[in-house]
Structures are given as C-alpha cells and as structure tokens.
Amino acid sequence: MKVLIVHRYFWPEDSVAEEPLMLKDYVNWHLGKGHEVDIVFGSQDDYSDLWKEQFKSKLNFHYFISDIDRKLSFLNRILNSIRVLLLAARSILSSRKFDLIYVFSNPPLVSLFINILNRFKKKKSKVIFILQDNVIYRIKNDIVKLLFKNYLKQVVSLSDVTLTLSKPMKYEIESYFSEKYQSLVRRKVFVLVNFCFDLDTSSDDLCHKKDLIDIIYAGNHGPSQGLMSFLEVIANIKNHRSLKISFYGEGTQKEEIIKKSRKLDLMIKFHPNISRKEIKPIIAKSKFGLVSMEKSLGSYAFPSKLASYLSCGTKVIVSSNGEDPLKNYIEKNNCGFAVDSANPTKAAEIISQKLELFDERKNKISRKVLEQFDKNIYFKTLDKIIFD
Template sequence: MNILFLTLVKIKTLEERGIYTDLLRKFKQEGHRVFVVSPSERRDKKKTHLVNKDGVCILNVFTFNLQKTNVLEKGIGTLAIEYQYLNAIKKHFSTTKFDLILYSTPPITFSKVIDFVKKRDNAYSYLLLKDIFPQNAVDMKMFKNGGVLHKFFLKKELELYDLSDTIGCMSEANKKYILTHNPSVNKKKVEVNPNSIEPIHTNQTVEENREIKKKYGLPLDKTIFVYGGNLGKPQGLDFLLETIESNRNQDVFFLVVGSGTEYNRIEKWFVEKQLKNALLMSGLPKLDYDLLLNSCDVGMIFLDKNFTIPNFPSRLLSYLEMGMPVIAATDSNTDLGDVLEKHKCGFRVLAGDILNMNKVIDEICCNEDRYIQMSEDALRLLNKEYKVDYSYSLIKNKINNV
C-alpha cells in the first residue's frame, strides 16, 4: 500500500522514536510505502521541499510558526495549513495514488486535504484521535463556550469525524466521550486504538545508573520521582509544585524534565524556593532522556483538574517502557488512573488532593516488594496493550475488510 501520513509533528526520519514514527516504521517494515507530510515552519526559513530518507518520502511544507509562537500566528497558521498542505500534495504527489490516509489530532483542520485525496484515489481514511478539540480549549478557557470560535471549530471537528472512515481513540473513555457528545457519528466506525510504541528495553547496570545520576546531580540514596514532558497549562503543574514543596522534608527527590509555555514560571519558582529535594531540567534529546529516565524510580503524570475530556498522555509509555510504577494526578474524567490501578502498576490521584498524593508517595517508598511487583506489571501492561504491532494490525485489518 501507499500510505499518506499528515501531521503537525516535525519528522525528519522514521529512525526517530515516537508514537507516530514507530507506527510508520512498522508499516515500512511490512513492505508498505510511506509518505509523510510535515511542517517546515516560517522560523526554519526553508521553502516547501521533498526529502527521500531511508526509503521514506517526506514532504516538508512551508507553514506559519505553529509551535512556541503567539496566539495570533498560531491561529492563522492552523487555519492556513490545510490549504498549504493541499497545494503541496497536488504539486509533489500528483501522480502518486494513496491507499490509506493516516492523520492525527491536532489539528482538526485537514478536512479539505483528506476529502481531496479520498475522492482522487478512493483512499481509506483513518483518524488517530489524540486530542479532542475544541472542547479542550474551552476547558482551558482559551475559548468561550458557545462563542464564535467555539462554534466554528465544532463545525470543523464534525467535518473531520464525518470524513474519517475509522476513528481510533486512545482509550475506552475517549471512545465513550466521542460517541456521547457526537450522536451523528456512526458508532461502528469508532474503536480504541491506543498510543503505541516499539519498546526498547535498556538493561542499565547499577553502576551505569549511578554514573548517570552523578552526571545530572541526582541523589544516589533517594527514591526519584520524575515528571517528563510538556510543561504547559493543560498539565495543571501547580499541583506538581505543591507536591514537591509538601515533601521537602521527606526522603524523596523530584526530577522535572521538559519544556513548554510554563517553563519560565516553574524555573522562577525553583529559584525562589531553593528546595533541596527537586531539580528542574530543560528538555533533552530522546536518547539522553531515555537513559536518564531509566535511572529514576517512579513516573508522574499531571493533568489540569478542569478537563472534561478524557486525556491519555503518551508519556505514560516512556514510563512503562522503563518498568516504572506511575502516579497519575488527573481530572476525574480520564480513565488513565483506572488503567494503572486495574493492571496494578500505578495509582490514581485526583488533581489537587495533596493528602492522597502524599499517601501514595509514602506507600511506594515504604514497600519494596510491592514496588518490584508494580515494576514488572508496568512492563507487562506495555507489552500487552501498547505495542505498535497492535495498532498496526487494527489499521491493516480495516483496509483488508474494505
């Protein structure tokens, strides 16, 4: 098959690790031809260009700045991107017939691109639903509920769902939400297709872990709780900071690694507090991050308590891959914590519940046998539910049944 993948993620090569590159690499390994359309932002100062890398065709389309930019440019860029992608595909892929169109949210503004390729090539369209927009923007008070922008993007959202032959949701709660709030969507075309990766299990020795801890200034004799990933408003990071300060006199250490719109505020907080039980680091290259992560003990996920949509962050997979128990401090709507507790590899804490958070932290630190068992269960959950082979099979079976 010829597969067209539309994304806002900058993809340079499929050798990079991630939920999208791992899936596309699986398609390539199975003998399919992969074509990627990825942004080349204005700040990169590169015109639209085609690159053939490792047997994969990557079309980098000139766009406005979409990440780490002001709200106005991001808004204009999000609206313009479907026309930019459409024109680039017409020009560079005019003679290529696609069998499958894969795309993820965000954004929800690829409708014209999908509609064009579907009609031209009679292609199958598969949505990997990673973000429920615009409701998440309403939850974060970026849009007024029922306002002009909200109504406009609701229309775009429904167009995208209508064009998609299958909608792959990250979890059962995601699937239930989509069907409950979009009664016009045919329930037969909605399925659970979770975030997935091709696991790489690194067996670092005790001495290697010690050297990595020394390199980054981490304590050698404390349980290290790590938060890695985006540092933005959706993560509700005030509760992370409260957790760190609440445990300032405990025998635990918190490592925060990432980047995002809240990084400067968090850095200022670290400078003001001068706490000895925590360290803030900016984002690392994937390989370095994985080595550092493998030297930590417990993974942490935070989500804003005001979310009404069931988010399911992909950073969970990095923690499970390292055999780490996970604490999910989230809103009441996501089923992330339920999954962790069902498979006995983590805990669910309601965002803002500091008493329960501290109880969970203490429970992890004081029961070594249980920690070991949770670590084994974390790896077992990853291999059972979140391997890329499963996602690939779901998509491939859909095509075979057409």
C-alpha cells in the same frame, strides 16, 4: 497501494510529541507491504540526507522548514497549519491517486479540509483520522467549544475510520452524536493506544535499580499540565526537602513553576529538554514518573508520558484535579497510583506512603502491560482495522 500521511512533524523530530517518531514506523510498515508513500509535514531542519539513508524505497517528501510551533507566535502557528494544508491539497489534487490518507488531529482543521477535498474527487481515498488529543478541554468560550465539537463531528462523519487512544476518548466522541447516529459512529471509531517505538519487551531487565530520583517529570511545563498544583502536593509532604525530584522539559509556565518551587522551599531540580535517548536511562533509575494534569483529561487524551515511563520499567503517579479515568487504567494494570491534587494533604500522604513502601522487587512492570505499547501488536491491529 498509494498512501499519503499528513502531519505537522516527522521523524527525527523528538522535541514535540510521540507521533513524529511513530510515523517512521508507519512509513516502514507501508513500505514493507510494497506501498508507495507520500508524506506532508514541516521540519526544523533539512534532514534529506538522513531520510534518503533511512528510507530507500518509494517515498516522496513534501515539507517546509520552520521552528516547532511551541516556539512560535499564534499567528505563525496558523501560517504553518496553512502550509501543511496547501502541501497536502497539492498532493491530493495532483495526478497521483491515493488509496489511503492519514490525517491527524494536529494541526486542527486540516483534517476537515482534507476530508472535504477528498469528497470532490472522482476516486475517493480511504481516510484514517487519528485523534491524538481532543483539545476541546482547553477551550473556555462556550461558543468556540460548540464550534469545535461540531468540527470534530464532521471530521469523524467524513472519515472512514477514526482512531482514539482509549475507551473514555472513544465514548466522549460518540457522545457528541445523537442516539440516532451513535450506532453508526460506533462502528468506525476504534481504540488503538500509541505504541512505544523503542520498547523492548524481550529484555529480562525491565526493572532497574531505582537509586537516582524519587519522582521524575519529563514533558511540557504548561498550564494544562497542572504542575503548579502538584507543587502544593509536594509541599505537604513532611520530608519533602529530602526527596530527589527532577523536572525535565520546557514550556510557557516553566519560569512561574520555578519561582513557586523556590517560594515553597522545594528541592526540585529543573533541567532543560533533552532527547528521548538521553532521558530514558534517567527515567529507568527513577522510582516514579509523574503524569500531571490541571484537570481530568482521560476522556480527551492518553498521555504519551505514561507509555514512556512504563517502557523504562518505571511506574507512574497520575496527578489530576479531580478523579480521572486513567486511575482505573493504572490500578487495573498495577502500574502506579493516582492522587487528587485538589486535596494536596491527602495526595501528599499517599505519595509519602508509596515512597516509603517502595520495593524495587515488587515494582516490576508486567510484560503484559508493556505489550499494550508494542508496535508489532499495534500494526497487526491497525492492519485488521484498515484492511479487513
């Protein structure tokens, strides 16, 4: 079997999202089955020596060198998306016949064009569309939002399989279709939560001494994260100056967040973005990890930070403006609690109480929860979805 994977990034890129790191395991999974794999992507650097060392089987790289999109202008982001598409199109239209093609929701539109190209081939490939982030929630213009919804409908319709990260995400996609077609769509839209590539469920030491940080945030500092609202919550905690709170990461709103933190006289320590290897032991010694959202996003995404925190044995605080489907998830799995940042006084009371009652012995993450992010279970499920 010949497999093509198309994504904006690839391993060892660890400063953008989970997917580039996950793709290493995707590649190894297919290589382990004796498949030939081609991968199209962009990279910050030429890691060809590292790739050759890591992947000794049949693996073909098609890539370009560019900084990560987060650091680039909007125009350059579009140009990089076009570069990904052109490399993918060249591979698809070449003499190589791919049996399976993976396309992701990032970069947008690439998945649609690849599906269209696939339709013109004599021997069509099986296309797996992996919806990591339904960015429709970021679109404010109603016309653009409608166009984007129709784009997603087309991609889901053309793809053989669509993978979402949660039931609310699946239901959201299905709601875009009329009742006449929902039953058809339902058969090929699946839920498969991202695995945590460095999770070790065999360890008995999943609970660590929580003596370093009360609340840690590790991730992007942008408008959609709602960190400005969470600062108001912290400011309403009576003893907030005695709390140990650390924010790690970068983003377009970071300077604004720092200014507001100082204005509110908060004692938050801000740190630059560091590697996953460096951040994990810090998370492990924190009482709670923060998953913050400007508004309810549970129907559009499943925060990768959630798995990152839990995999370190650290429960989470989900903060959103209004109720969020993630609240049901974390309460059902006893892996944290949720607060409504629209009511900072009430949210502050809840956080203060949880911190006061924190007991490391009772805060252990169950292995059953962690196994939801186990990559072996993930690929067993993926195998059934694709090959059964």
